[in-house]
Amino acid sequence: MMLRVLQLGRAQRVLQYFKNIAPGLFLQELLNRPGAIGAICPSSRYLARQMARQIPGSGDGIIIELGGGTGVITRALLDSGIAPEKLKVIEFSSPFVQRLRQRFPDVEVIHGNAADLCDLIPQDTKVRAIVSSLPLCSLPEPITHSILEQWRTLLHDGGVAIQFTYNLRLPKWRRLVNARHTSSQFVWANLPPANITTFSFSQPS
Secondary structure, three states: OHHHHHHHHHHHHHHHHHHHHOOHHHHHHHHHOHHHHOOOOOOOHHHHHHHHHOOOOOOOOEEEEEOOOOOHHHHHHHHOOOOHHHEEEEEOOHHHHHHHHHHOOOOEEEEOOHHHHHHHOOOOOOEEEEEEOOOOOOOOHHHHHHHHHHHHHHOOOOOEEEEEEOOOOOOHHHHHOOOEEEEEEEEOOOOOOEEEEEEEOOOOO
């Protein structure tokens, strides 16, 4: 009887742990679409702040966030000084879209697929940066290739792409990026630790 009580207590602690690190909506989406979520909990605020800091301090154009999720990085982007009207968030999950629109009513949240990004953004839109939380390591290679091609098309005029990955080595998708790798930064205060990489699509002078 005592062993059963101890096992029940351990199970409750584990459940409480996941409730603390993963809000209910995130956990639900993780269980429903594990390959599309690509993590066991939302990004930490430390990772979100570092992602926002990679955006060039000067230049015009909009900021596109791919994979808004629970809004942790969206919040960091706004806190860094990006105006709501200059930010567009692309999210594939309907529950996440609803949550993002409730949290950020002044930000345009678009329900769509990042592989169709060029069709979701008006033509001739100047894009300053793409900030991506997409799980490129777990997506099928043709989809990843399509997403990266959208980046190249939209960022040809001096824009940058900022992507984080949980693969601290060289992930396979990196060989598909037709751009200059300009910086890398590790964020250890995240579960799991993440590597932020920044790419420039402008031609070197």
